[in-house]
Amino acid sequence: MDYKVEISACIVLYNEPIEELQKTIDSFLNIPLSKKLFLVDNSPKQNKNNFDHVDIEYLFNAKNIGFANANNQVIRKINGYSKYHLILNPDVVFSSEVISKLISELKKDINLAMIAPRAIYLDGSHQYTARKYPSFFDLIIRRIPFFSKRKKEQEYQFQDLSKPFYPDFIHGCFMLFNTKDFIKLKGFDERYFLYMEDVDICKKIDELEKKKLYYPLVKVKHVKREGSSKKIKLLFYHFSSAIKYFLKWGF
Structure with a gap:
């Protein structure tokens, strides 16, 4: 099949800081492949001129x-239109060779629908983006220090995270799909307004x-604002999505 571009990407915007967002956009535009970037803006005011x-x-x-x-x-x-499709957060930056290396891995296995790299904070420390499917209990205790061992188990911290493996789910800040598989999945479940979409699509x-x-042999930098732990409204969205998730998949 002849595709118009090798890779497409989608970034969802909501009042994003332009300077930070531009770094993410530049990361994608610097990829040495034919490409199309879709910016879907949920902000109240239009920013098309940028x-x-x-x-x-x-x-x-x-x-x-x-x-x-x-x-x-x-x-x-x-x-x-595209052979590969990237779900990308507006606060992620990466070098130009990252995509090519991930695509090479996707090509090796027709049963591989999605791949994600290692994510690090801006200071270089590791983000635990590969995780086991949560129980309702896991979401409740996640921020309680007493259950730190359980949290580490959920984040695969007791295994060698320097080697590629197949986790239950991967955080949605950077998810590279075979476009045909993303189409088969019908994208994300729109019952979720915010949060849990990444867990759900991995179930699908x-x-x-x-x-x-x-695939931790390549890495991206992710600001990771963790808004649900700082704003009551976002915490409500997280709780609401969690309820929908467990009603769908079981408690």
Whole structure:
């Protein structure tokens, strides 16, 4: 099949700091492959003038329709258009060779639907983005120090995280899909406004009898704001999504 571009990507925006966002955009535009970047803006005010580039398509919603819904707006656009599709947070930066190396791994296994690199904080410390599927109990105790061993088990901290492996799920800040698999999955479940979409889509990959690969031999930098621990409204979204997730998949 002839694709228009090798890779497409989607970044969902909501009042993003332009200077930080531009670093993420530049990371993608510097990839030495044919590409298209979709910026789906859930902000109340339009920022189209900041994104005038031949490889960028800007979509403005004029309201916050949520992360899942916004990402799914590009499904029809990428179907048959790109070979690979990247879900990308607006606070992630990476070097130009990262994508090529991940694509090389995807090509090795037709049963591999999605791949993600190691993520680090800006200071170089490790982010535990590969995780086991949570129980309802895990989400409740996650921020309680007494259960630190349980948290480490959930984050695979007792195994060698310098080697690739197939975790239950991977944090959604950087997820590279075979586009055809993303289409089969019908993108993210739009019942989630914010949070748990990444866990849910990994469950759906399981249902396709396909795999997700954590590939730490390449890395990206991720600011990771952890908003749900700082703002009551975001904490509510997280709790609401968790309830929807467990009602769907079981407690």
